Amino acid sequence: MIAVFLYNILLIVLYALAMALSINYFLRRKQTLFLLITIYLLFFIFDNAIIYMTEFINSFASSYNETFMSIPVAKTIIYVVNAYCSLLIVNNLLKRKTSFFQYGLVVILTLWMSMIPLLQNSATKVWLYYLPNQLFLFYLGLYGWLHLRKATDFSAARYFYTKWVSLSSIVFGLLILLEDTYVIYQVDQYTILNVKINNRNISEDIFSMLICFMLLHFLFRAEEEEKQAVVEEKEDVQFQLFCRHYGFTQREQEICALLLEHKSNQQIADEIFLSLGTVKTHVHNIFIKLNIKKRNQVIEVYENFHKSGKINTEVSSAV
Template identity: 50%
Template sequence: MIAIFIYNIFLILLYAFSLSIVGLDNYKEKKPIFAALGLLLTFFILDNVIIYMTEFINSFAHFYDQLFLVVPIIKAAIYLVNNYCCIWIVNIISDQKFKKSQMTILIGLALWMLLTPMLPASALSVWLFYLPNQLFLIYIGITAWRQFKRQTDNDTARYYLQRIALLCIIAGIIILVEDTYVIFNVDQYSSLTLKIFNRNFSEDLFSIAACFFILQYSLKIFLAKPTVIEVAVPTSKNPKLLANFSEHYQFTQRETEIFELLLSGKSNQEIADVLFLSIGTVKTHVHNIFIKLDINRRNQIDGVYQKFIENS
């Protein structure tokens, strides 16, 4: 029991530390990805606290297991939010919007989890409750892998999409295997004896690996030096002027995105983090922008842009 206690404390501290870093990044950058990561980590904590209580408080474990067999609303909500956050994160990294098919699958998943308790309480009904969630995790991995293959000039996005894909596919399979074994060989669902082992250690390994990926990305943003912006008012706020400028100098879409960030005083590393590009790719685009503008220093960029605005 002491080992389980220490293990739970480790998980909660890991989730809480990751959440705090993500929260600071969200305060600093205000990006949708930090909202998605923060919500995912919040439900990691909630899920582990509930499991922890079932392991140490017998009365709560009995109440929770009885509720799970009748109306598994708590576990269903946790799974639904986690699944939503995972596909949301993949969409953000790959610069995609939510598809109708993804929302349809999530709604179908929610209905499935609420309808399976109508079956007679048994190992099979519990297994059927968990099965779609593991399959959905594999689906997220396949989606991430497809987006990874489609990326061409976004090295950072490729890096994270590849690792998300491998993590979700492998985790989905081993979680399903562990669930199948525990549900049919360890848990007891008779009318006289109800005993459910609520912790899935494969899920814990998945969440731990996810935390390390989150920390790898979030700490990179958190520890980045603040940018000193020399211009008083960023002139890139007018989309029409920026579009005209980009068209005049024949910028590509990626060069336009990088030019706007250059106007805001972003460094190459900060641009790479924002656009999920490698530092080498950013330097190449910046070099091409300098050639098209016929300049050789960053502090000339704003002057060229201001002159264009005055002559427009």
């Protein structure tokens, strides 16, 4: 029981961490994708909390299982919200609009889970209740995979995460269905005198953990890329101010940037498609403006320019 308790705690902590980072990213970027992910993870936590209580509180388990067999409101809400959010998330990743057909699938899913509980209690009734959810997950994975292969305007990161989310949905849609089938027909009991349900699906837990780990990796990677972009933008501004201070022409700016990268005259000529003689002339003019005679002094002047505080004066005058 201690292992099960720790397992539940770790799951909730993982969901909560991923959700907190998603909320933070949404508040900073205002991107709908992260709002949808936040809601999706919130219902992961809600679902896991209910399952946890059925495993540790017998009175709650009995009451919940009886309610589930007649009016499974909580489970239906969880599945419908997660189906709707996952649909929008996949379309957001694919940069596609959600079609009326897909909205219709969510409506059919909702109606199905609302009507199945009216059947007579049996293992088949429970299996039919869960069936469309796993099929819907499989459909989303297949839909994402097929449309991803047609995409041409994806960044490497978006392609990577969309691909793995799609593949995970295909694989785990089938695994969850297989596990449900075995547990419902071989482990659970649905008799008039005794209703005993195993509410946890390990395959579903593994799928949710994979989604969380992919999200965490994506958010940390995005954070690093954002910081790098800020640094590069700052360096670009500093370089522009430096060039403006010394009155460089556009071509001299290009060559100066390459000089700061320790490029030789021949390398510069090859990179910007100029003759060697033309490059030498521009380098000579840069040396005159910087009042230097050696190539390595370009870097010294550049570094001293920023250390001297001249950049602050340049920024103020620009404003």
